[in-house]
Amino acid sequence: MINFIDYIMAARKTVVFLMVMLLTVGTVTYITIPKDAEPDIDVPFIYVMVPHEGISPEDSERLLVKPLEVEMKSLEGLEEMSGIAGQNFGSVLLEFDIKFDKDKVLADVRDKVDMAKSRFPTDAEEPIVVEFNMAEMPVLTVSLSGNVPNRTLFHHADKLQDVLEAIPGVMEAQIYGDREELLEILISPSKLENYNISLLELIRVLTGNNRLVAAGSIDKGQGKFSVKVPAVYESPQDVYNLVIMSSGEGTVRLGDIAEIRRTFKENESYARLDGKPAIHLNVVKRIGENVLDINEKVREASLKYKENLPSNVNIDFANDNADYINEMLASLINAIGNAIICVMILVIGALGTRSALMVGISIPTSFLVAISLLAASGGYVNMMVLFGLLVSVGLLVDGSIVMVEYADRKMAEGLERKEAYTQAYKRMLWPIVSSTATTLAAFLPLVLWPGVSGEFMKWMPFMVSLVLISSLLSALVFIPVMGSLFGKTEQNLSNKLNEDFNLNEVKGMTKIYTNLLEKCLKRPLRVIGSSIIIVFTLIVLYTNFNAGSVYSVETDASQMNVHISARGNLSPREKLNLSVEVEEMVRSINGVKSVATNIGGGGDLDVMQAAFGEGGRTDEIALLMLELNPVHERRTADEIKEEILSSTASIPGLIVEAYKIERKPESGKDIQLELTSNNGKNLNETTNLIVRYLNSTEGIKEVDDTRPLPGIEWIMKVDRELAGRFGVNVSTVGAIIQLVTNGILVDKYRPNDSDDEIDIRVRFPEEYRKLEQLDQLRIPTNNGPVPLSIFVERSPSQKITSIDRLDGKRILKVRANTKINPGTGKKILAIDKKTELEEWINQQNFPSDVDIHFAGADEDRAESAAFLGNAMIAALFLMFIILLTQFNSFYQAAITLSTVVLSTVGALTGLLIVGQYFSVIMSGLGIVALAGIIVNNSIVMIDTYNRLKDESSDQIKVIIHASSQRLRPILLTTATTMIALIPVALQITINWFGRDIEIGGLMAAWWVPFSTTVIWGLGFSSILTLFLVPTLLAVPVYLKQNRNRWTRNIRRRIQPAE
Template identity: 25%
Template sequence: MNLLTRVSLRNRALIALISVIAIGFGLIATAQMKKELFPDLQMPQAFVTTSYDGASPEAVETEVTEPLEAALNNVAEVEKVSSVSTAGSSQVIVETKYGTSSDEIVRQLQRAVSQAQPQLPDGSEPEVFSASTADIPIAMLTVTGSDDPEALAQELDDVAVPELKRIDGVRAVDVTGAPVKEVSIEADEDKLEDEGLSPDALAGILQANGIPTSAGDLVDEGKTTPVSVGARLTSVDQIANLALPGKDEPVLLKDVAKVEMREADSQSISRTNGEPALSLMVMKKPDGNIVEISDAVAEKLPDVTERMSDNVEFHTVFDQAPFIKQSIDDLVNEGVFGLIFAVLVILVFLLSVRATIITAISIPLSLLVTLLSLWLSGYSLNMLTLAALTISIGRVVDDSIVVIEAIRRRHAQGGTKFTSIMGAVSEVAGAITASTLTTMAVFVPMIFVSGQTGEMFRPFALTAAIALAASLLVALTIVPVLAYWFLRARESRVKLTRAQKQQIRADRKANLRQWKSERKAVRKRPVSIEAPAGRHATSELPVIGESDRTAPTRTAAGGTAATAAPTAATASGTAAGAQPGSDVDELAALRSPVTRLQKTYVPFISASTKHPVITLIIAVLVLAGTVFMIPQLKTELFPDTGQDFLQVEQSFDAGSSLEESGEQAAIVEDVFENYDEIESYQLSIGDDSMGGDATTGIHLLNLKPGVSIKDLSAKLEEDFEDLDGAGEITIQSEGGGMSNDIEVSVTGSDNDKLATASEDIAHAVRDLDEVQSVTTDLEATQPTLEVDIDRKKAAEEGLDEATVGQVVQRAMNGQQIGNVVIDNLGHRVVLHAGDVSTVEELEDLEIPVTAQASAGAGASGTGEDGAGDMGQDTDAGMMPGAPAPAPVPEPETETVKLSEIAEVNRTETPAEIRHTEGQRSVTVTITPAGNDLGAASQAVQKAAADVDTPQGVTVDFGGATAEQQEAFTQMGLALLAAILITFVILVATFKSLLQPLILLVSIPFAATGSIGLSLLTDTPLGMTSMVGLLMLVGIVVTNAIVLIDLINHFRRHGVELRTAVIHGARLRYRPILMTAAATIFALVPMALGISGEGMLISKPLAIVVIGGLVSSTLLTLILVPVLYLLLESVKERRSERRTIKDMSRSHVIDQAEAEAEQKKAAATAAAAGGSAAGSTAAGSTAAGEAASGVRADTTVDTSAEAPADAPAASATDAEATRTSGTDAASGTDGSADDTTSDSGETGTSGAGEKPE
């Protein structure tokens, strides 16, 4: 990292140019980035929807849903299959693994559906599609003002739709709520009987006509010409003129039936502000820019309105762009406020405008680099990336603060700018790199988080990580360059008087004049072109560069000239007090005076290190209080997004017709009309609505700016309670937030047991205080007529169930027998035979006894299965089957009444039948009261557990409860993984297993402030809060890293333990406070939500980070130094004991060896004779002296290890150092009493007793 800074300082102009280029491209990227509400999420779900007109829910379940479930369960990637069967419709929900390609899943499901197609009823065509946030329309417009919906729909297709489709990025514009036309064939039974025909003959006529048949190729004169027989039907007249074999001669279809194009029975209702309206859904392409598309739509609407008929008006019911714009504006506001607060904090601490500006530049520069990276990576600007950028505003300034603070401190010690800056960066580069890497590393687990949480917050994690990396790069490159240019080489430590400031200005002018004159003299000096002769002559030439610049002579106030250039010692790289061969004074900071700010902290850190046990007890009590606060927290899944619309769901009475549902919805619309806060309201009922049917209505309320969504919801709920005859009304979402409904799924094979269990559970939870409302699937039932056919009697008449069913279908709703394309529009062809509107008429329905079941069955299909596909192109190269033979005249037939071969019974059946994993299930839906999802879930689970469920019935909890449990589990694992990754980085940084544990101690205390502030602000703990806790793992360790790094720095250079701890803590006190305060104050606007409702999703995150930073910073400044002192003291004691043990052992061994040598010498002397006794004694004395000399040498060598420039220590400390033989500067047991003088210097450590 030092090399990076050195290169930057050597190439300052290049760094400035690169910065300007990065700013320019960052601004371009910001303008070009795709803007949307959420990133395009590929949800792990696919849907198979099938229409089966006229069928009851039970019939749909048996004939459509169950065959499809069996086929779809065989797909390997499918994890869960559930379904909903309603009258005339089946929807199978397939859940797959996250990360699986949606396109591949759709292809596999389509193959499975194709295999199940032969088992499905004729005329049912399943459709397969996947779920994605890109399928959400970017805008929904309603059109009112015309009494002729058909004409208005045609006008929209001719004018509005083509014009809006021309907008760049628009994929489709769909018109909903428009009347649908169909080709109706209404049989005249009398005429058919006269001609000897039956309705089955009409059903089969489209098989025999309108299907071009490829007859092969004709080779004529060497040329091959394909031959096609027949032509498609393209008009109603062509259908009416189709020929049928009559009794005497062929008859035309129009002679025995009425053929016309008419409006199909309405299946939906669409109203805006209580008036009938059509809707326009604007869909974007995957790479479309929502904001640009919305602006283009708004720009084109006036022109489109002018081209439409009079009184036609367009109303915007839903538009994503305004909220996205608001979010971007909120980001700018939050950024501005956060920048201002951070700048003020830095200015207060540094008291330097220049240093503050240099530090503040790192915020916009880092954010622009982040936006540029996101743009190049193909990411969009959405709510989650915006939230990450806003959160990062307070964090990206931290590295720059540490660097600039260290540079200013080095400048105050004197020396050249280059040397001071390099010394400062070398001091903090390792610490800020490690701290930034730990903060970035906590986002790595987000890559592996599965489920919806991982999909949503992965862009958030990537954005924050890029911003942090950019801030580190800016701090190590651009900040040093700006400091070199704009910071003074030396700042005064005292306040200068006015006279002294005037003297500085006078000296500056005098020096400037002197420098100009010297430069002028240099320019006038002649330059020698020829080099002197000699091998090394080139070395005598002046070198153009940094050394060629003549240093000016400074004129002092007294008139004495002095050279302003650095001294030779400084120029050579050796500063005063520096280690030999080093560029910087490693212990200069230790000798710096105590500042006013540090004086507020030194007494606390001194007292804490004197009484470490008391400090630890207080810390444990704080941690215990944190654990006690956890159960008091409220929990949620996702917070309110703050959008300005409400969605209200209205469930009508079971069995209500479409007209009756519209009348009940009008009661609710009258309530909306009385609220000035509602800009407009849109009603959708039926198959064309937003996923509803005839028994469900969706009211979408577009609110005016500034309306409190919670207050309005409370008022509406009070009004809804007083309504009669409006069904059940639920405010489904507030401000677009995700549903917090709790779902209890009751599964089993016995319907009666399911009903009993679900009703018991609903009754048990309905009276809970935590529950607002309770609904079950079984509560919505609808009357059904079941035709129970006597198969024996039917067989006696030559009939079967399929034939009878088709006759009944034609008489009631008509039978779809094909499709045609007329004027480029597809239309159904429906055969009507008979008119049944009452039960009596149904029972008296005449069934032809000579009708052939096989003929009827063949006529009921569409496409390849029966009716033909007259109006649609077949795939290239496909040869449709040969048409069925034309129907022949049938003999005169007899009929039987339906009541003669079947019974018609009235029953009550569920409006919908749900399956979970192939079994019938009933869902009990509970809406929690208030914003505490966790408390509601626990209360519901406890109440449900007390219910005695029948045997064979299982109860599972889903909905928001299951999603919350899964999300919290995933985030909890991510939190543990983040701590582990942080620990690994710290071990690599400090090369120790114990010191990183000290740093990790600050993490639990971050939860103290987070939980406490959440309780004070009544903020539930949700997914955004969990992301904030994840961020805190990296953020809070940052302060501890820079603190421990400096203490280790002092210890490596021989400073005594407690001295290093106190001085390291006091020197890091200001940067720690600055970084924490800058981050906190930058997040205050977001936590208060002063910029608007658009940033509400980030508010819990900001609250968690602020609270965690406050508590962790305060405890880090006290607890971390104490733990470090205790740990290192223990290590020193162990080292001293080992050293003393080794010395004692060596001493005894030396004595033993000396005695052995003496005995050996004595024995030798005795053997040689008495004359050698004197010589032996002399040898023993020499051996003893030699052993003593070894110990003396050892002592001298060990004492030489203490650095000459270390702070003064007591004699006992020096003796302990000499005896220990280690790198530590002191051998005290940590109980020495340091005192701080008035000047701020720490005094000599008290003598400690040497261990024995």
């Protein structure tokens, strides 16, 4: 390995060519690699839904959900199973381990559904099994609107959906706001009685004539011919002409006694865009595809399709993730550029222009090689990847600085540049490899971060690791070759330390340092004791006066969701009117760019939001998706959110909640509790007590829960014995009642102009579809038509909209947010209120069959904190092995690792001084990263001492010599890492192309805890390292020198007096 430099120097032109090729490939790769805002979190969720027309939530729980749960609970890799028993359906949402094989999971779920089907009611519809993914959220909303008939708008939405889904990289375009078609047969009760037509006979005629009969084949000896009897309905006219009854006097066709029309089902949901009725197409990309390219192609395809539309039909776009991604990428790229400029200015000032350019070569080389490796591994550019590049700006130059600084010193001593860089390689090879390896040892365990947080965060340490590996190639191959071709020292020998060290010849800052160090080495035990006292004091101060901890910090946002809830038996039209009132208020708020509204609920988006902690109220009537103006043109999203809540608070009967769409691995409210039990009464009572307590707690706001809402439903209780006397069964009664409600589904047909099947339903005209009509219905019996009320009793009952379940038990959720502390202006810490609530719960005598569990961010905080602790232990173990291999000394390895304690204390001290929260994710990540960064200083210092200690018998002088030699590279490498992160910590970004300075930004606050942790930890520990490490090295020398004197003193004291 040492002699590898000779081969490199003999093939310098080849090395230069390879470097140019790598730069070219890296540049092309960066241009073409997919780009996204946040990492695609590929968590497999599978949603199983069983439709069943007319089933109640209680029956749905017993007959649909429980059979599914029994089968699903044995699935391998299942993390959580939640169920919903609702009106007309039952469903389960299955969350699987993030590392589990999705294809196998989906196949297993389908098998389990098939097994559960045998226990479903016979009239339950075919179960629907859908795979969801956190990464499969809409990246763009395309909206169609215009003053045209609904059929025209729906037709064009279907056609546009086909166009968009044909674009490579688009997984689907989900339509929201359309209405299903329906062939409606309206027949009055009086005509049924007048013609003496029974309902069952009518259904038999309709279904029996909608068949394609394969009648076999005929073999005539001269050929074989198939025979079929086509009788499927192709148009409403086919249904109109059906013969219902006939006699000698003529025939009665269905069209003679009923109104037959092709129409739409009653509106259950509405879509709007910026105050206008619309149809939304929510475009979902495939995982790993480039959002910027996809959205551009979708826009182009939509605008091209618009040429085929009537002039009064508009196509608009909303919630374009490409805008956010471009803003985010531009901000981080500017931050990286600023970091590079700051680092290069520092290096130029320390090493001179020519040497600084040598160091500068490593930045683009390492970045572009790392980007190529990222693409080769199947990765893509996102904000965590870019932040990884930003963090590594100051780290990747460390090896190059050490190499160039040593070669400079050799050239200052008179060596030719090729020989100087050859010696620099041979001398600094192992220190550079060891220091890079220890840094990698800190970052690599973080790549194994589990769970959703890990899928989000792992890209940063992964990218830093790729850059560090690439920086080794730069420092050990490209820098020596380029230095041998173009290197030239700009430093004077008289200003540099050479191998022939003379303390009296040292000048400037080095002189001050050596004088202080010399004093420390004379009293090493006192220095070590003082250091321990300082560290202990700082730990005590932080423990007592810290600002607290959070899972992750609050950030700005470019998009928001506003959830509207209202209680009561509201019709779809009433929901629309209430939602429009809120929509108009929101649209008038300064800073809101566009508002896309979904009214009535339903669809994939609602399922996903409920799965990931947002919304989920059983009384929700609408969702408003807000796109905000660019961050530099508006107030913060928090201020807009507060105005939305305050302006809509005056609307009676509505509950309005607003959520920022923050690009971080947590969602939902600050405090989230899950209560589970099989005892519904105890569950409700316990939930009520907790909600009452939270509402009375200072500092808590926006408390909500998922208890069943007050409402009315009508129970039609059949006297089975009396009905049996008339020859009537429950099915007949239910069918008659359906004529008043949604109608009886008698069959389906596929018209020539449609790709989808259309329901055929029989129902009464609108004037007969009233509540009191239920009492006046007459049902055909063995004794002729009789009033339904004879054997059916109608009574009102408390309505249960749905029953939620989790892992086989009923579940209720309680959620709340914390207020702003008026004294500090900061948000009250959720963990403080959670602790207060937890203490109160422990004091209560709640039923033992009710389990209370804190979920949401609290659950994620515990998981991430545990992992980061284990990652720290793993990193320290790996670093100890590397250091032990490098130094072959347990003591020196221990000295090096002692600086990790200093860096941790320095980081916590920094958070204390600036008054920042400790972010479990970002501050914890910073402390682990610091462990790998800070040991580099000790490695080069101890390595230099080991090489010099045999040259002199005066070991104290050798320690001073080694420390003085490494002073400049230690300060320089420390300063480059710190200066690269200072603008990030201050949330300042200079846009050189736009010629402006941006303070803050969408995700600026997200990076602050990490940057602050690294800056303070590195600065504090580097200063102490310059004195403590040499002092610890001097302890064995000090003990050896004083051992004889201490022995004589001890003997003199214990010697008996004469």
